Amino acid sequence: MSMLSVRNLNKSFGGLQATTNLSFDVEPGEIVSVIGPNGAGKTTLFNLITGVYTPDSGSIELEGRSLVGMRPNQVVDAGIARTFQNLRLFTNLSVLDNVLIPQHHQLKVPWWQAVLRTPSYRKAEAHMHDVAMEKLAFFGPRLMSFRLHQPVYVLSYANRRRTEMARAMATGAKMLLLDEPSAGMNPKETAEITQIIRRMRDEGGYTILLVEHKMNLVGEISDRVVVLDYGQKIAEGSYKDVVNDEKVLEAYLGKRADDDASEEVEL
Amino acid sequence: MxxxxxxxxxxxxxxxxxxxxxxxxxxxxxxxxxxxxxxxxxxxxxxxxxxxxxxxxxxxxxxxxxxxxxxxxxxxxxxxxxxxxxxxxxxxxxxxxxxxxxxxxxxxxxxxxxxxxxxxxxxxxxxxxxxxxxxxxxxxxxxxxxxxxxxxxxxxxxxxxxxxxxxxxxxxxxxxxxxxxxxxxxxxxxxxxxxxxxxxxxxxxxxxxxxxxxxxxxxxxxxxxxxxxxxxxxxxxxxxxxxxxxxxxxxxxxxxxxxxxxxxxxxxxxxxxxxxxxxxxxxxxxxxxxxxxxxxxxxxxxxxxxxxxxxxxxGDPLEKTYGLPVWFGVIGSLILIAAAGGWLYRKTRRMRPVLHPLVVVLGLIGLGTLLFAIFGQNSPALDGTFQAFGMRRILLAVLLIVIMAFRPEGIMSRAEFSWAWALRERKDQPSDEERAQDAWLSNPDLNRGSATSSEDPLPASLTAEDAPNAVPFLERGTKPDPDEPRYGEGRDWQPEQDDEEEGR
Incomplete structure (x- = not known):
């Protein structure tokens, strides 16, 4: 059974059709990239899957369980966590707090036990701390020593991106939706984040769906690529097949002009 | 510990x-x-x-x-x-x-x-x-x-x-x-x-x-x-x-x-x-x-x-009835204190000119009001009395305005008093070793091999000795200088060097 299966997904905002009859699958342990020009509906797709928007029609299933109509926090309970394109960290809280908050929904100990700091709460807290350190370890020691207790607003942009990915992992989800994980990073950091995404799959066992504009990152790690344009899937397949697809080239670069027209348009 | x-x-x-x-x-x-x-x-x-x-x-x-x-x-x-x-x-x-x-x-x-x-x-x-x-x-x-x-x-x-x-x-x-x-x-x-x-x-x-x-x-x-x-x-x-x-x-x-x-x-x-x-x-x-x-x-x-x-x-004394000279005296003193505060603020922040026109004008107004209150006591203009009714709440509202204007997050911001803070234990400051490791990590050219090709995870603990190449980099500016204030610590106020210029 596929991990995530999206069937005939439709969503419109007023007169704008954001996704049209969108269908695709993600198998367990796969890294699937969603690409497409600006406004193609990639982030809308993420918002539909994570319950921020409700689809007009169509189905979204995680391991056979429908996600349609769930609140975002229920989607996290079901096993999908996300990062945001424009960083939505808890800016005034420390890095450690940022990675502890996503574990709260798994806490079984009631709040009044936390007030009394009962042994079972202390144990749960220690476990949450261990999980946080384990997830931050994916990014090397840079977030783990003194930065652990620094508020997020003093971090560099790249470190904020890393914190957000660690935060998504800490939810305990099986599947991660990464919305432009390398946005705002330099080539070196992009190369490193590429490695980390691969290790998140290989060592962490996560299934990953990512939206990305940097084609070298997409080409290097994607098992499969889904191309969207105007809310429709125009191509799907391996990176090599997709980038040579006529429709994809058209979406990104524009239609090849007819022979007679090309004589009039000279650059 | x-x-x-x-x-x-x-x-x-x-x-x-x-x-x-x-x-x-x-x-x-x-x-x-x-x-x-x-x-x-x-x-x-x-x-x-x-x-x-x-x-x-x-x-x-x-x-x-x-x-x-x-x-x-x-x-x-x-x-x-x-x-x-x-x-x-x-x-x-x-x-x-x-x-x-x-x-x-x-x-x-x-x-x-x-x-x-x-x-x-x-x-x-x-x-x-x-x-x-x-x-x-x-x-x-x-x-x-x-x-x-x-x-x-x-x-x-x-x-x-x-x-x-x-x-x-x-x-x-x-x-x-x-x-x-x-x-x-x-x-x-x-x-x-x-x-x-x-x-x-x-x-x-x-x-x-x-x-x-x-x-x-x-x-x-x-x-x-x-x-x-x-x-x-x-x-x-x-x-x-x-x-x-x-x-x-x-x-x-x-x-x-x-x-x-x-x-x-x-x-x-x-x-x-x-x-x-x-x-x-x-x-x-x-x-x-x-x-x-x-x-x-x-x-x-x-x-x-x-x-x-x-x-x-x-706050009861605020709401009683007083003669006008008292009010003028109090208001004049407050304006004078504000002007002195402004002068001190500019001096400690090393802003020039220290005697900003605003400070001078405020000071003159305050001084004038105060002098008028002292020497004009017998003049018919200051015969009356005045009661500041509701002054306590006005004072609280003014306090709210001042806090919102100058420190909107409040005295303590979001932090709590803690013994670690009182005893100056800070976990969010890097040790020298962590600082060296951080410099090593943040300078990509010093990484042995590129991050794309290395299969092993990033080393867990690194010192300057582990990366000999890192030393010149550290000397270029990130090496901690014992005389410089550490990251996050308040810079101690130092008296100005050029006091002779102050006189104008």
Whole structure:
């Protein structure tokens, strides 16, 4: 059974059709990239899957369980966590707090036990701390020593991106939706984040769906690529097949002009 | 120092401070006089209310303006359950009273008699009945908190603030309607609530300590972190699995519970429950305290409450009638102080020119007013008198404006007082080794091989010796200089070198 299966997904905002009859699958342990020009509906797709928007029609299933109509926090309970394109960290809280908050929904100990700091709460807290350190370890020691207790607003942009990915992992989800994980990073950091995404799959066992504009990152790690344009899937397949697809080239670069027209348009 | 030893040290230090506070309270009770005693009790009662409001306002980030409503519920329930039998007879004999025999029989004393606990109905055991009444009042307020919490699921920001304000007013106004007047005695309220509790600094401070304990434990628990996550970014918190509905309603309910208890103490402090003891101004005072102390910081809120209570209790001289020379003198002195502050500010910040035109003009106006007040005393222009009516609240409002303009996050911001902070232990500052490792990590050219080709995870611990190439990089500027202030530490003020230029 596929991990995530999206069937005939439709969503419109007023007169704008954001996704049209969108269908695709993600198998367990796969890294699937969603690409497409600006406004193609990639982030809308993420918002539909994570319950921020409700689809007009169509189905979204995680391991056979429908996600349609769930609140975002229920989607996290079901096993999908996300990062945001424009960083939505808890800016005034420390890095450690940022990675502890996503574990709260798994806490079984009631709040009044936390007030009394009962042994079972202390144990749960220690476990949450261990999980946080384990997830931050994916990014090397840079977030783990003194930065652990620094508020997020003093971090560099790249470190904020890393914190957000660690935060998504800490939810305990099986599947991660990464919305432009390398946005705002330099080539070196992009190369490193590429490695980390691969290790998140290989060592962490996560299934990953990512939206990305940097084609070298997409080409290097994607098992499969889904191309969207105007809310429709125009191509799907391996990176090599997709980038040579006529429709994809058209979406990104524009239609090849007819022979007679090309004589009039000279650059 | 190990974790458990640190914790033990902190607990010992906290207990030590608690003991010192207890000794001070004992001294005040013995020799402080009634006024100081009342001020401390008022500080504790308002402190409980402000702390509970801060759970919703500061920690969860929901602006709630209906706190006086929860206090009213707690206050009325407590009075109904605690007023002594002779007061009940008086109420029953009043022609305008709507109280029914049933509602008049609702009291902790009767309940104890009914279940055969006669030992707890003596005057010596009033405190047991009071504690029960306070708890019941808290729980009833909590139920109303749950009801108010429900619209908070759909509304955000300003809209929710308006709804909570409306709810507070609805509670206050409906208490005098015929539906509730059998319980509230209508507009007459309850006079003769025993004040042994609300005026006792021991009980009020004990409950304040308990509230502070619960609130700070909540703040630093997983639940409190989730609430702070909601404050920082509601969408992100929900996307990270935080159940917004459950968390917000629970925060409202806990907050309302402690507000109800504060209401019970407030009624006891005033020896009466009346509708005009629960005006919006109560919430306003707590909001000022929270804004001054620091939104989200419980220790800061207590500082804010101290300021508000001080102005409220000792602000009488502000509202008396004085001759005009006195007013001119005071205003002139204030302007002069402001000008001196501006001059000092510019000097410490090394801003030039230090004698800014504004500073000069302010200083001249202040000096002129002061001189006029001193030498013009006999002139007919200064014959009259003036009373600054309502000056206390004006002063608090001005304080709010000044805080919002110059330090919008309040004195303590979101931080709490902690022993680690007091003893200058900072975990968020890098050690030299961590600094070297960080420099090594952040300079990609120094990584052995490129990150793309290396299969092994990044090394867990690195020093400058591990990466010989890193040394020149460190020397280029990131190497810590022992003379330079460390990251995050305040730069000590140093006197200016060029004093001779100062003279102009």
């Amino acid at each position: 190990s974790d458990s030893r640190t914790r033990l040290r902190n607990v010992m230090l906290t207990l030590g401070v608690g003991a010192i506070v207890a000794v001070l309270l004992a001294l005040v009770e013995g020799n402080g006089g009634a006024k100081l005693n009342d001020t401390l009790a008022l500080f504790a009662i308002w402190g409980i209310a402000a702390l509970s409001l801060n759970l919703v306002n500061g920690t969860t980030g929901i602006l709630s303006l209906g706190h006086h409503g929860f206090m009213l519920i707690g206050g009325y329930v407590t009075s109904l359950l605690i007023v002594p039998a002779d007061v009940r007879e008086r109420i029953a004999s009043q022609a305008r009273s709507d109280m029914t025999p049933f509602t008049l029989s609702l009291s902790v004393e009767n309940a104890f008699n009914a279940v055969g606990l006669q030992a707890l109905t003596t005057p010596e055991t009033l405190w047991v009945r009071f504690l029960v009444a306070l708890l019941v009042g808290g729980f009833v307020a909590m139920i109303f908190g749950l009801i108010v919490g429900i619209p908070s699921l759909r509304l955000k920001g300003d809209y929710l603030a308006i709804v909570t304000f409306g709810f507070g007013e609805i509670i206050r106004l409906s208490a005098s309607t015929s539906l509730f007047s059998p319980f509230t005695n209508g507009a007459l309220g309850f006079a003769g609530v025993p004040n042994d509790f609300g005026k006792s600094i021991w009980w009020t401070f004990a409950i304040l300590g308990l509230t502070l304990f619960v609130m700070t434990k909540i703040k630093f628990s997983s639940f409190g972190r989730a609430l702070q996550g909601i404050r920082e970014d509601e969408i992100a918190a929900e996307a990270m699995g935080v159940n917004l509905a459950r968390s917000k309603v629970l925060a409202f309910a806990i907050s309302a519970f402690f507000a109800g208890i504060a209401g019970g103490l407030w009624v006891s402090y005033l020896s009466a429950a009346r509708l005009d003891f629960f005006l919006f101004f109560l919430t306003f005072f707590f909001l000022v305290a929270i804004s001054v102390g620091g939104t989200g910081s419980y220790t800061g809120v207590l500082m804010g409450v101290a300021v508000v209570v001080f102005v409220q209790q000792y």
